[in-house]
Amino acid sequence: MAKYIIEVRKNWCKSCGICIDFCPKGVLGFDTEGKAAVLDLESCTGCMMCEYRCPDYAIKVEGSESNEAAS
Amino acid sequence: MAKYIIEVRKNWCKSCGICIDFCPKGVLGFDTEGKAAVLDLESCTGCMMCEYRCPDYAIKVEGSESNEAAS
Amino acid sequence: MERCEIVLSGFGGQGIVLGGIILAEAAAIYDDINATHNQSYGPEARGGASKSEVIISKEVIHFPEIEYPDVLVALTQEAANKFAPTVKEQGVLIVDSGVKINDQIKDKVKLYSLPITEMAVKVAGSEIVTNMVTLGALVAITKVVSREALEKAMFSRIPKGTEEVNMKALAQGFALAEYLV
Amino acid sequence: MERCEIVLSGFGGQGIVLGGIILAEAAAIYDDINATHNQSYGPEARGGASKSEVIISKEVIHFPEIEYPDVLVALTQEAANKFAPTVKEQGVLIVDSGVKINDQIKDKVKLYSLPITEMAVKVAGSEIVTNMVTLGALVAITKVVSREALEKAMFSRIPKGTEEVNMKALAQGFALAEYLV
Amino acid sequence: MKRQVKLLQGNEACAMAAVAAGVRFFAGYPITPATEIAEILAQELPKVGGTFIQMEDEIASMAAVIGASIGGVKGLTATSGPGFTLKQENLGYAAMVQVPCVIVNVQRGGPSTGMPTLPAQMDVMQARWGTHGDHPIIVLCPSTVYEYYMLTIKAVNFSEMLRMPVIILSDAVVGHLREKVVLPDISEIEIVERKKATVPPEEFLPFKPDADDVPPFVSYGKGYRYHMTSNNYDEGGYPATNNHQVADKLLRRLHNKIEKRRGEIVMTEEIMMDDAEVAIFAYGCTARSAYSAVETARAQGLKVGLIKALTLWPFPREVVEKYGDKVQAVIVPEMNMGQLVGEVERALKDKKAGVRPLNRFDGKMITPEQIVSAVKEVK
Amino acid sequence: MKRQVKLLQGNEACAMAAVAAGVRFFAGYPITPATEIAEILAQELPKVGGTFIQMEDEIASMAAVIGASIGGVKGLTATSGPGFTLKQENLGYAAMVQVPCVIVNVQRGGPSTGMPTLPAQMDVMQARWGTHGDHPIIVLCPSTVYEYYMLTIKAVNFSEMLRMPVIILSDAVVGHLREKVVLPDISEIEIVERKKATVPPEEFLPFKPDADDVPPFVSYGKGYRYHMTSNNYDEGGYPATNNHQVADKLLRRLHNKIEKRRGEIVMTEEIMMDDAEVAIFAYGCTARSAYSAVETARAQGLKVGLIKALTLWPFPREVVEKYGDKVQAVIVPEMNMGQLVGEVERALKDKKAGVRPLNRFDGKMITPEQIVSAVKEVK
Amino acid sequence: MAVHVQDYLRMHKMPHIWCPGCGTGIALGAVVRAIHNVGYSRDEVIVITGIGCSARTNAIIDFNTFQTTHGRALSFATGFKLTRPEMKVVVITGDGDGAGIGGNHLIHTCRRNIDITTILINNSIYGMTGGQYSPLTPRGSYATTAPYGTVEPSFDICKLAEGAGATYVGRATAYHVTLLEQLVTKALKHEGFSLVEAITQCPIGYGRRNKMKSPTEMLKWQREHAVNVKAAAGMSPEQLEGKFLIGEFVNKTAPEYTKLYQKLIEDAQSKGAK
Amino acid sequence: MAVHVQDYLRMHKMPHIWCPGCGTGIALGAVVRAIHNVGYSRDEVIVITGIGCSARTNAIIDFNTFQTTHGRALSFATGFKLTRPEMKVVVITGDGDGAGIGGNHLIHTCRRNIDITTILINNSIYGMTGGQYSPLTPRGSYATTAPYGTVEPSFDICKLAEGAGATYVGRATAYHVTLLEQLVTKALKHEGFSLVEAITQCPIGYGRRNKMKSPTEMLKWQREHAVNVKAAAGMSPEQLEGKFLIGEFVNKTAPEYTKLYQKLIEDAQSKGAK
Numbered sequence A, B: 001m002a003k004y005i006i007e008v009r010k011n012w013c014k015s016c017g018i019c020i021d022f023c024p025k026g027v028l029g030f031d032t033e034g035k036a037a038v039l040d041l042e043s044c045t046g047c048m049m050c051e052y053r054c055p056d057y058a059i060k061v062e063g064s065e066s067n068e069a070a071s
Numbered sequence C, D: 001m002e003r004c005e006i007v008l009s010g011f012g013g014q015g016i017v018l019g020g021i022i023l024a025e026a027a028a029i030y031d032d033i034n035a036t037h038n039q040s041y042g043p044e045a046r047g048g049a050s051k052s053e054v055i056i057s058k059e060v061i062h063f064p065e066i067e068y069p070d071v072l073v074a075l076t077q078e079a080a081n082k083f084a085p086t087v088k089e090q091g092v093l094i095v096d097s098g099v100k101i102n103d104q105i106k107d108k109v110k111l112y113s114l115p116i117t118e119m120a121v122k123v124a125g126s127e128i129v130t131n132m133v134t135l136g137a138l139v140a141i142t143k144v145v146s147r148e149a150l151e152k153a154m155f156s157r158i159p160k161g162t163e164e165v166n167m168k169a170l171a172q173g174f175a176l177a178e179y180l181v
Numbered sequence E, F: 001m002k003r004q005v006k007l008l009q010g011n012e013a014c015a016m017a018a019v020a021a022g023v024r025f026f027a028g029y030p031i032t033p034a035t036e037i038a039e040i041l042a043q044e045l046p047k048v049g050g051t052f053i054q055m056e057d058e059i060a061s062m063a064a065v066i067g068a069s070i071g072g073v074k075g076l077t078a079t080s081g082p083g084f085t086l087k088q089e090n091l092g093y094a095a096m097v098q099v100p101c102v103i104v105n106v107q108r109g110g111p112s113t114g115m116p117t118l119p120a121q122m123d124v125m126q127a128r129w130g131t132h133g134d135h136p137i138i139v140l141c142p143s144t145v146y147e148y149y150m151l152t153i154k155a156v157n158f159s160e161m162l163r164m165p166v167i168i169l170s171d172a173v174v175g176h177l178r179e180k181v182v183l184p185d186i187s188e189i190e191i192v193e194r195k196k197a198t199v200p201p202e203e204f205l206p207f208k209p210d211a212d213d214v215p216p217f218v219s220y221g222k223g224y225r226y227h228m229t230s231n232n233y234d235e236g237g238y239p240a241t242n243n244h245q246v247a248d249k250l251l252r253r254l255h256n257k258i259e260k261r262r263g264e265i266v267m268t269e270e271i272m273m274d275d276a277e278v279a280i281f282a283y284g285c286t287a288r289s290a291y292s293a294v295e296t297a298r299a300q301g302l303k304v305g306l307i308k309a310l311t312l313w314p315f316p317r318e319v320v321e322k323y324g325d326k327v328q329a330v331i332v333p334e335m336n337m338g339q340l341v342g343e344v345e346r347a348l349k350d351k352k353a354g355v356r357p358l359n360r361f362d363g364k365m366i367t368p369e370q371i372v373s374a375v376k377e378v379k
Numbered sequence G, H: 001m002a003v004h005v006q007d008y009l010r011m012h013k014m015p016h017i018w019c020p021g022c023g024t025g026i027a028l029g030a031v032v033r034a035i036h037n038v039g040y041s042r043d044e045v046i047v048i049t050g051i052g053c054s055a056r057t058n059a060i061i062d063f064n065t066f067q068t069t070h071g072r073a074l075s076f077a078t079g080f081k082l083t084r085p086e087m088k089v090v091v092i093t094g095d096g097d098g099a100g101i102g103g104n105h106l107i108h109t110c111r112r113n114i115d116i117t118t119i120l121i122n123n124s125i126y127g128m129t130g131g132q133y134s135p136l137t138p139r140g141s142y143a144t145t146a147p148y149g150t151v152e153p154s155f156d157i158c159k160l161a162e163g164a165g166a167t168y169v170g171r172a173t174a175y176h177v178t179l180l181e182q183l184v185t186k187a188l189k190h191e192g193f194s195l196v197e198a199i200t201q202c203p204i205g206y207g208r209r210n211k212m213k214s215p216t217e218m219l220k221w222q223r224e225h226a227v228n229v230k231a232a233a234g235m236s237p238e239q240l241e242g243k244f245l246i247g248e249f250v251n252k253t254a255p256e257y258t259k260l261y262q263k264l265i266e267d268a269q270s271k272g273a274k
Ligand SMILES: Cc1ncc(C[n+]2csc(CCOP(=O)(O)OP(=O)(O)O)c2C)c(N)n1
Pocket: F029, F030, F031, F032, F058, F082, F083, F086, F113, G051, G052, G053, G054, G055, G070, G093, G094, G095, G096, G097, G098, G121, G123, G125, G126, G127, G128, G129, G134
């Protein structure tokens, strides 16, 4: 079972592709409606970059330790 | 004869005393009406500081070489 | 030509605004009647929904707003949902295929469902000429301007080097509609 | 007391403005009649000429401007030149000794030429109490306020520690004028 | 403080009244003839725990006052013509967002920097119409130092009561004049505080008005988190930029806040008007000349009266109308090229009385003699 | 260029007209719905050797335009409500110092940032009274794209002819609308250049007016060295800050520049007014609805006419007065809470006609139907 | 503790109005996380904005929030902070709002060293009005008002703030979103005025006209042109040519304005004026 | 050639309106001599001012002159210079005019590097309005609006200008009047924007309230607190404590705005927009 849970709010996603292009592990891709979708959850390292860089707060990565107070 | 001519326009002079206080040679002083006056022309070195520092353009020092383009 | 009020709606990138301007110029300059054009502004109009309003009339057009259009083009479902209810009784409603229109409205208007974006992609490889396909179909159906005027107006507005693809898109628009009509 | 219009003029540093305020307060607060005070503003009023206007009256003072003063004090020649011609027929003109007044004006007004600044310097070693000498003389001549009121008003406005010298200046002012009157 | 007899300068009275009315924040920028208000408050506010700040310009001053008021404190700023012009954009903000604050404009001679130390009444129309967009405003205008004091308190009160900016339009005469005043005991003066929320945070809608059309104004930081915007907004405080119904409702409400309280807001004094055949309508320093003119004219047997406006906006049309068929003419002396005279004309549209402007704009007061002459011209 | 048929956006027409009228300098700051004017001129001015600059704000934009005009070049700026407010101080400067320049305000919904993309007519009074001090101003208001073009040229001409700022007050409807226009050949359009000095430098007084009350405006740097100030000034251009006579004379002259040319400056169109029993007084985009309403009403047999004002200030009172006893009522539709209606009331003070405001301020145009209903209410 | 921006959103205001791929949301996310990091409660934080796309940020986050006039947010904030020194005041502004029309208020607020944390979202353009050049638009860029490319040099807003006396200054990008969060966190903790510039992408107003068609391209541009100030220390001018610096530039201690004013009040109440 | 300020005065406007001992006249004298030094003709020079005592300077000198609104002189000058690039544009401003209300125009003019020479007469006070503190009033000073002493830090206006991108920046005092003349001379010759700060005495608005009773005392204060930047290089922080620097701070070459715009015009006329 995957370590992380990734939720995409499809109705907030504006299909900009940022999360997809910058996921270091190629976890994400577009679905048929052009919205972001999780394609390969297993590879996810919980780096949070997709959540942090999503302009629309459409992604939520649960279970990551990276997501602690930054400083 | 003195090397320099110092003219004081009495009706422009506002009696601030700057020319007097900063003349390195003590050339200037107040007259009885409290206006600047030349007391010791002979000592004047033509340094121009009285003219340059008079806020009221009341002093004119003629004959000085210091008064050439500054740079 | 009586006053005819036309609304083109869809989303940014479909050339809706330029399409409206070309239609209005076709009428105003090349058919030498009167025309106005208007568009929506503001953040809502950027990157998102897009709307173009054209009024064509033989008379001077004083009041330039459209409340109940004679003709509506809706290229997206969102646009259709928002504007289809405003179309005049017996007005023309042109939608991209796939856009759903409820029965109540269907009963009220003349509905044309055409594969506009599909055709645009076919012609140009992208949605970039959607507006021209739309205009072709719209004019074929409504005859609101002459085909010559529309072509001339188009040529005067499109970038050099794109004449051929736009011309083809326009023709395909006409074809789509003529096939239907 | 009928409306009495008083102008004090001189140059900055002579305490003209404060003098006017004290006079007005003497009337308004301590004699309990009406008074207004005004002064000149702007670059011309800084470091250079200074002017203070006081109106004293039993009636409410509506119009607060003075065109033709009943009483003028001019402590400098410049002030005299500027304002002396405005003094009312039979008005009071008080000048510092040395200030020259032409005959035409002399004929028109009651002229008092008093060694005001000289007296101030004598009392305080500088011109700083010129205003008090002035007020003393002015009130002695015009009786526009009571001496008690003037003294009280003065005490409420001057810095602590200067009571004595100011009191003396005031008294000398009275003396100067009484000697004359 | 007890009832006190003082010789006060107008601007001084204004500053003292501000403190008495509960003003605890002043932001300003120097300008003649208003600077004394700032100078006195720089001294007095810290003594009562308040804050004075001189900002980089008038725009920032107005903004800071609004910011302070949003913070929960009564704020005031003072300026003259050029600064008043610069404050207009944020004045409009305060009107739209419904933030109480008081702006004092001590009028001087214009146009532009004109005659900076001399009096004028040239900003009367600007006070009503100086900012873009359409919103109502309250403008009070003192003609004596005493009125300056009392109207400053009124201004703060109206502003807090109605959640809106209020303008005091004085002038270089009244601002700089020192005169005798008898101040009431502070305990006799009513001081108004802004309304508090009556519902808990979950139910709170920041722009839901009460019956008086005024929503309560709740300080931030106390559990009521909400938003405010200067765009057209809904009762939740959020932008409703293109919502026509919301806009219509909001603008009507902004007007109604004032209209519903007209009786209280519109202040005038009618002096010897009972049997008057000629009325003088005057305000500010000019009302002083007019008062004197009335006394002179009456002494000469002329039936003249004075309508003195203490509130300029909303314009006291009801008072003017009342005399519209009783007097032959209304004389309107103003130190400008004719401003409020237009409102007098409007008010008398269907009335018999004629309207006679009397203008002066050279930096000198209109004299009582000028007004008396104008009266005689009517008769 | 020959007479041309075009489909032009209003703001585009304005920009083109500016170039045609000889404008060679534009400084501005972005704001909806006026930005197109800047954008087009950014492109077009360099082509004709002119200069476009986007400044840090509207205050600086207005200043730069005046600076450029002082430099000897015709200048124009364009903005909307909030920016118009910020330009007011320097607008007053231009009026006082007598520097020609044109300010376009494409009106949008207020108050404050209100409804930034929607039309309004809320700045009509502000255009007249927005700056402190008292000075007259010319305000032109187009209702069609064609008028926008022609009035822009007029504005530049008036401004140069009279040495004063001139305001064009358009709105989001007319600014953004594209419509068919037939433009006259440029050679048929009169273009005015500012007056040159007629005396040599030694005799030159920069503010000595000619018989038309307008002094020639001589460029700096050509041997005529002189001074200009925004304080009250004498004919030599030097401050005469406390000189009452000089102030009186100067302000009268500023007014007379306009009053002497009223006939030329006040532009209206009277449409079907000959036998009208009800008049509609309208301007800007609302005049379009009114025109349409007149056509509808006439078709229904109602004797209605339209007075369309192209000049808002000075207010065309003579035209309104003319019908004051002929019509039963004047309806004044405005996209605000009632502004120019006040001037209509003043103009009709001693006339029989009633005045009926018709207001809308929700970001939507007043419809022809609304106006027709108002007409029927009169009858 | 783990946090998601969603936890701080006013959900009824979502989805927001920004264009697809807009960097504004990314910057706002970092700010929200930074506030969370510092441990402020929602009630003690107030977020003030001006006008522009950047100004739409605070409408969607669940703190105390208000939007002001164009360019004036810092002046409103100054008034607010002076009367409510206990509250944590955050201002979010844009390159036009903060460095264009609001430039004067920015430098004066830097000078005063009042405890306000400002995030300037620099998308190199006037976004809300549709793409006019701003004082931070790089010279040579195209914009609707620069059809021939801008001739104006742009500010280095961090240098400007430093010159004006700011005591905390830093810069990051939407790409370097964790650095941004770190800098804002430090800025919030800093006593005195702090400015963090967030370089973001405006694909609609800037990218389209400047050969960057997609948001991704713009983020890559940020990645490739930003050099951390620490790394830059060891680089030659040639290596830095065409690059810009990110990281913390200024961090110094100086008396804070509201503290000084509080002392003035105490003095006034005890001693009186000179 | 030998010159006296009197040669450039509008004699009918003399004596001028400044208070006895005011430093404004001293600064103006240096500017006039500098213009003379460079050899500009009266006709090609235009001197533009704002509002304040500093703004009264240009009324009395025989060049092309006009006064503008408070703080806006640089914006007027920008418009003027753009249409008349051949003219030599000098702006004289005050610490309130130039650094207070006009601060935004100052930094933006620095940024644009347009060929305008600005002399900022810093008398540490709002002189014309009677002595309120300005953004350049040293912290702790007394003013009519600072009866308890100011709590605000003041700008180092030269650092601010540098941060804003100015290409020529220097400072002198009324006491160091020949240095002032030299700096203004270099500033005039500099192609691009130049700023020279002239620290002067306002005995009426500032001196009186700050224990400096006479103009002479104030000039002595200038003499004792100014350190030439060259000398400062060899001094320790302790030695520099409480001092301020004078001399030339920035002098660098960068493309000038009107030149760049001229090129844009040529391009537009030959090539057209993108
Ligand atoms: C006084 C004023 N001038 C102009 C405007 C128009 N305006 C609204 S948003 C904006 C641009 C803001 O640009 P920026 O601060 O960079 O924000 P962005 O939209 O890029 O985030 C402008 C000029 C305004 N609202 N008020």
